[in-house]
Amino acid sequence: MEKALSQMSKEEKLQALADYLPCRHERQYVLRYILALRHDDMEQVAWFESFGQSVYRVMLNISTYERGKLFGYADKQFDEHGWIKGMLPIVENIALDDFNVIRIGQSVNGLYAVTVSWATSNAGGGSYPSVWDEPMADYKEAVLCGIRMLEQQYAKVSSKETSRVMAGLRNLKGRYTGPQQLALF
Known part of the structure; x- marks a missing residue:
């Protein structure tokens, strides 16, 4: 050593x-x-x-x-192994199913980072939101970015889950970008 x-x-x-x-x-x-x-x-x-x-x-x-x-971090926070912590706390997991998840992390200054985990019958991958991801100021934009990331992954592969996941992504996109019913009190 x-x-x-x-x-x-x-x-x-x-x-x-x-x-x-x-x-x-x-x-x-x-x-x-x-x-x-x-x-x-x-x-x-x-x-x-x-x-x-x-x-x-x-x-x-x-x-x-x-x-x-x-992302607004000014101090050195080391983990138990001597590495600086770069992971962001997750504010929401948007799960299409057990294997396809959009993770939204938020830093101390309010910026968001988004990552996805995905899996087909043949391949998969994923990560956890960190300071190395692209910072986004808007939550809605972070969700849409996660949807686009999953769409890009499934556009590359052909599997029996593709059509089901793409339909779920369309529903999710409609929920976050479509018109919202407002209630008056």
Whole structure:
């Protein structure tokens, strides 16, 4: 097991950063960390190292932290394994059946994120709303986005459930976009 960043020398940290292969959006964080080390900016180095014990964990946690700011999260909330929590609380599960569900998550600043879980007799998939999903300001738009996501999944496959699910999606779309009866009191 490799040493924790906080136990490494400056040269070892620079070598660990040189060995790390960042994705495109992580490159800016790697560069800032390298510059902080080269300029002996201990405050900035401590900020980076507060995100984890390895370069990999630091970069993924910083990425999640920065993306979470878009959803109104300003503090670092780590789970029991040392990862920053990026999942949003679910405000509604819209289930067409046991296997086809639209999940609407809402962040602290009121933005919504939508994901779907789907399953046919041959394939399936799904996820949980998180800061990595596209933010939406309107609840109704989030529901319609979820309906479109399920429609796109079922347009790709041919199964015996397709017509039943598509009919359910049409009913759901009518419920959320159709005219509503208002009651006067």
